[in-house]
Amino acid sequence: MLRFLGERAVNRVWRLGCxxxxxxxxLVKSGxxxxxxxxxxxxxxxxxxxxxxxxxxxxxxVGLVLGLQGYEILQRYxxxxxxxxxVALSLLRELGPxxxxxxxxxxxxSAIAAEIGLxxxxxxxxxxxxxxxxxxxxxxxxxxxxGVLSMPILAMLFSSMGILGGWLIGVVFLxxxxxxxxxxxxxxxxxxxxxxxxxxxxxxxxxxVSLIAVFEGYDSEPTAEGVSRAITRTVVTSALAILVLDFxxxxxxxxxxx
Amino acid sequence: xxxxxxDLWVGFFVAIGIGALLFLSLKVSxxxxxxxxxxxTVSARFxxxxxxxxxxxxxxxxxxxxxxxxxxxxxxxxxxxxxxxIDSHYVFPADSFAAIYTSGLLGDQYVGLEAGSNTxxxxxxxxxxxxxxxxxxxxxxxxxFLFNKPAEGQDAx
Amino acid sequence: xxxxxxxxxxxxxQFDYGGKPVLRGINMRIPKGRVVAIMGGSGCGKTTxxxxxxxxxxxxxxxxxxxxxxxxxxxxxxxxxxxxxxGMLFQFGALFTDLxxxxxxxxxxxxxxxxPEEMIRDLTLMKLQAVGLRGARDLMPNALSGGMARRVALAxxxxxxxxLIMYDEPFTGLDPISLGVIGQLIRRLNDASGATxxxxxxxxxxxxxxxDYIYFISEGRVAAEGAPEEVRASADPLVHQFVTxxxxxxxxxxxxxxxxxxxxxxxxxx
Numbered sequence: 179m180l181r182f183l184g185e186r187a188v189n190r191v192w193r194l195g196c197x198x199x200x201x202x203x204x205l206v207k208s209g210x211x212x213x214x215x216x217x218x219x220x221x222x223x224x225x226x227x228x229x230x231x232x233x234x235x236x237x238x239x240v241g242l243v244l245g246l247q248g249y250e251i252l253q254r255y256x257x258x259x260x261x262x263x264x265v266a267l268s269l270l271r272e273l274g275p276x277x278x279x280x281x282x283x284x285x286x287x288s289a290i291a292a293e294i295g296l297x298x299x300x301x302x303x304x305x306x307x308x309x310x311x312x313x314x315x316x317x318x319x320x321x322x323x324x325g326v327l328s329m330p331i332l333a334m335l336f337s338s339m340g341i342l343g344g345w346l347i348g349v350v351f352l353x354x355x356x357x358x359x360x361x362x363x364x365x366x367x368x369x370x371x372x373x374x375x376x377x378x379x380x381x382x383x384x385x386x387v388s389l390i391a392v393f394e395g396y397d398s399e400p401t402a403e404g405v406s407r408a409i410t411r412t413v414v415t416s417a418l419a420i421l422v423l424d425f426x427x428x429x430x431x432x433x434x435x436x
Numbered sequence: 437x438x439x440x441x442x443d444l445w446v447g448f449f450v451a452i453g454i455g456a457l458l459f460l461s462l463k464v465s466x467x468x469x470x471x472x473x474x475x476x477t478v479s480a481r482f483x484x485x486x487x488x489x490x491x492x493x494x495x496x497x498x499x500x501x502x503x504x505x506x507x508x509x510x511x512x513x514x515x516x517x518x519x520x521x522i523d524s525h526y527v528f529p530a531d532s533f534a535a536i537y538t539s540g541l542l543g544d545q546y547v548g549l550e551a552g553s554n555t556x557x558x559x560x561x562x563x564x565x566x567x568x569x570x571x572x573x574x575x576x577x578x579x580x581f582l583f584n585k586p587a588e589g590q591d592a593x
Numbered sequence: 594x595x596x597x598x599x600x601x602x603x604x605x606x607q608f609d610y611g612g613k614p615v616l617r618g619i620n621m622r623i624p625k626g627r628v629v630a631i632m633g634g635s636g637c638g639k640t641t642x643x644x645x646x647x648x649x650x651x652x653x654x655x656x657x658x659x660x661x662x663x664x665x666x667x668x669x670x671x672x673x674x675x676x677x678x679x680g681m682l683f684q685f686g687a688l689f690t691d692l693x694x695x696x697x698x699x700x701x702x703x704x705x706x707x708x709p710e711e712m713i714r715d716l717t718l719m720k721l722q723a724v725g726l727r728g729a730r731d732l733m734p735n736a737l738s739g740g741m742a743r744r745v746a747l748a749x750x751x752x753x754x755x756x757l758i759m760y761d762e763p764f765t766g767l768d769p770i771s772l773g774v775i776g777q778l779i780r781r782l783n784d785a786s787g788a789t790x791x792x793x794x795x796x797x798x799x800x801x802x803x804x805d806y807i808y809f810i811s812e813g814r815v816a817a818e819g820a821p822e823e824v825r826a827s828a829d830p831l832v833h834q835f836v837t838x839x840x841x842x843x844x845x846x847x848x849x850x851x852x853x854x855x856x857x858x859x860x861x862x863x
Contacts, residue, residue: 219446227445266464296690305687305746308647310676311704331453338456341464360463367465371491 197393204319204392207312211319221324224293225286225388229332232285233278237336240273241265241343248344249352258354262363265344266337270367270376274337276424279383281336282329283416287391290321291412294395295405303396318396322388329384330377337376371431379427386423387416474524476561477505480534480547481515486571488536488545494520496549501526504547520547522559530557535569545571600625600757600789601646606655608641615641617813618655623806628783628790630800632835633810639793640684642810643759646791647681648672659757677705680750680758680788684765686742688734694721694745695730701752720748724778740771744778751782758783760792764799772796776803797836801825809835 211217248264294317297303303313341363348354367373391412398408485507494502502522510517522528531552538545552567559565603621607614615638623629633639644650646657648664657664659675667675688697699717702708708716721727724744734742743763750758763779764772780803783790794800800807801821809817809832817824817832824832850856 220442222449223442223446227449230449270460270464293691300685300690301683301687302689304649305681305683306689307649308676308679308681309701309704309749310673311701312673316704328449331449331456334453334456334460338459338464341459363464364466369461369465373460373465 193397196397197389200393200396201389203314204322204389207315208319208323210315211323214320217316217320218323218327221320222328223324225282225290225321225324226328226331228289229282229285229328230335232281233332233336234339236277236281237274237339238343240277240336241269241340241345242347244268244273244340245344245347245352249348249354258348258352259358260362261344261348261354262341262359263366265348266341266363266367267372269337269340269344270372272424272428274340275333275376275379275383276420278333278336279329279380279387279420280417282325282332282384283387283391283420284413286325286328287387287412287416288409290325290388290391291395291398291408292405294318294321294392295398295400295408298396298398299400299402299405301400314396318392322385322392325388325391326381326384329387330380333380333383334377375431379424382423382427383420386419390416390419475502475521476524476559477519477521478559478561478563478565479517479519480565480568481510481513481517482534482536482568482570483515484570484573485516485518485536486538486545486573488518488547488571492544492546494522494547494549496526496528496551501549518547522549528552528559529554530559530563531567532559532565533567533569534565536571538572598624600660601791602658603642603646604656604658606642606645606657607653608638608645608650609653610641614653614813616645616652619810619813619815621808621815623789623791625789626783626787627805628780628792628803630792630794630804630807631810632793632795632797632800632807633816635795637810638813639795639810640761643681643761643791643793647679647759648676677701677753678756680753680755682743682746682750682758682760682763684762685739686734686746688737688742688746688749690734692734693730694726694732694734694737697734697745698749698752700749705753716752720752721745723751723782724748738771740767740774743767743771743775747775747778747782751786754786754788756788758788758790760790760794762794763792764794764796772799776800779803797838801836 244265245261248261249258252258252260252264294303297313297317303317306313306316345359349356349359394408394412394415398404488504488507490504490507492504493500494504502520504518505521506519508517508519509515518534528549529552531554533550533552535548535550536545537548549565599622601621601623603619606616606619608616619642631639631642641650645652646659646664648657648667652665656666659679662675664672664675688694689700692700695717698720699713702713702716706713718727718730721730724747726741726744726748729737729741729745734745737745760779763775767775776799779790779792782788792800792804801824804821806820807818807824808815811831817827817829819827825836827833827836
């Protein structure tokens with residue numbers, strides 16, 4: 179039993195090492211990906227545009243729920259006009275980056291892992307290598323950067339939709355004063371500390387999810403089961419990475435180190 | 437043909453992304469970015485700052501004029517040394533008065549600046565505010581109240 | 594023949610996979626301009642041999658020389674420069690699923706040349722014409738039959754006019770008509786372009802009709818070799834079993850098992 183656990187732990191560390199080496203290789207070979215705009219464009223489309231619908235709809239509904247719950251609580255203390263502040267701060271600081279990243283992992287991350295895994299299983303990556311085209315530079319790096327660039331845009335859209343959802347519930351349905359909603363929000367939300375930190379977080383999450391997705395896809399066993407396992411692992415590992423990174427980043431931010 | 441549709445979509449995606457950023461920056465948040473160029477630093481010593489925190493607002497007559505930049509303990513006098521960045525649009529007399537107030541019963545604490553009467557000398561970068569009033573600490577207030585009651589009782593007869 | 598006449602020279606090539614020897618000392622000399630088949634049962638290391646020649650795997654011992662240069666000693670950049678003169682047809686074509694037929698064939702040209710788009714278009718259509726699929730240029734790979742996909746992959750492998758083309762099981766999973774088409778195409782394209790072809794296959798009848806020379810691999814060694822006529826006439830039991838597709842012979846039908854009588858009757862008699 180102990181031996182089994184030990185072996186698993188060693189395996190994890192081994193994979194982490196592989197992932198780090200892979201990450202370095204992706205960074206080193208990113209030159210071509212970033213200079214060939216059509217390649218990047220296709221990946222922003224694949225990771226960003228295709229995740230748009232789920233991000234917008236979920237953002238709206240999270241905002242609606244926040245509006246309802248927040249109103250219920252704030253009203254007890256007679257400060258329902260602080261609803262805007264509550265909705266905006268919780269979305270911008272936490273929910274926006276984190277939930278958007280979780281959705282991104284399950285929509286775009288899994289798709290990226292599946293795409294690369296399938297390319298590996300059908301020998302497309304080997305064929306590319308035989309054509310003297312480096313698959314890491316041509317296939318992996320653009321997907322990585324497409325994810326990194328799409329994530330903050332998606333997170334901002336998620337937060338914006340959420341704030342609109344909170345406004346819809348609070349102002350339109352529950353009768354919070356429109357002016358108080360926006361002005362209390364504006365007075366206590368700081369662009370540098372709240373909005374920008376949220377964007378920064380989402381960039382980190384985007385990098386983490388994209389890296390996990392391309393690594394799992396590239397490292398998958400070249401079989402149908404291998405690909406499906408890579409997809410599952412991408413979603414699970416990404417979710418874990420997002421939540422742990424969120425804790426680390428938030429604690430740094432509260433200490434004013436970021 | 438297919439590529440141009442893709443361009444359109446990515447363009448749309450980036451455009452609404454910029455739209456969201458504008459919305460978040462203009463409608464949702466404000467820049468309290470007076471901590472950079474157009475601000476000056478003044479410091480004040482308090483016996484007790486209560487729950488004052490860095491980045492807490494500095495208000496004069498209720499208007500936000502700056503923020504607390506740093507809080508330290510002076511190792512010799514055992515007083516709290518509070519540094520504030522004040523927007524350089526606002527100029528205060530040198531004998532202004534700084535106090536720590538609480539917004540509402542349970543709200544955050546902030547520094548209140550009350551303008552003095554000295555019209556000649558002004559607070560400048562690096563100056564010290566001499567007159568200060570510490571934060572009201574609820575526990576002290578209550579214990580004062582409790583211990584003063586019997587004292588009053590003895591005085592009365 | 595002098596060494597110059599051989600495009601690929603394999604000397605005492607050994608390769609271990611996970612500690613198990615797959616190839617145990619292969620020697621081969623492949624002359625320029627010929628079509629050579631490498632045959633053997635499934636899992637005998639034929640595909641591994643192809644990978645070693647293409648430089649995708651590094652040998653445990655021995656050497657692979659292509660056009661006089663040692664592939665196994667090359668660094669990444671040099672190897673990539675070398676691979677531009679090699680083409681490889683993968684087992685199921687390995688077409689890029691997100692690109693159309695045209696873009697697939699144009700892919701090597703776009704990656705490796707700075708030719709203007711009209712030029713790439715003309716070259717690509719020429720290659721597609723050679724495999725008879727000029728009309729299928731706008732189809733996506735998932736709309737192609739197995740044989741068509743193989744032909745597109747062949748056009749793609751030929752895009753840069755390589756000196757050496759390798760085929761990994763080009764006949765697997767094809768119907769008899771497509772199989773004949775691919776076989777003839779390989780022969781014709783090889784002769785027309787003056788390239789050298791190495792084909793890994795276990796389709797004996799088709800290969801015997803079209804190749805110049807055959808190597809049989811068994812248990813990690815070259816078990817037999819010769820021209821098609823020699824192979825047909827060969828008295829070697831392994832070659833004979835292969836050519837006539839007999840179930841039993843030097844390659845046993847039964848997986849090693851305990852004695853049959855003991856297995857079936859033993860339990861009852863105890």
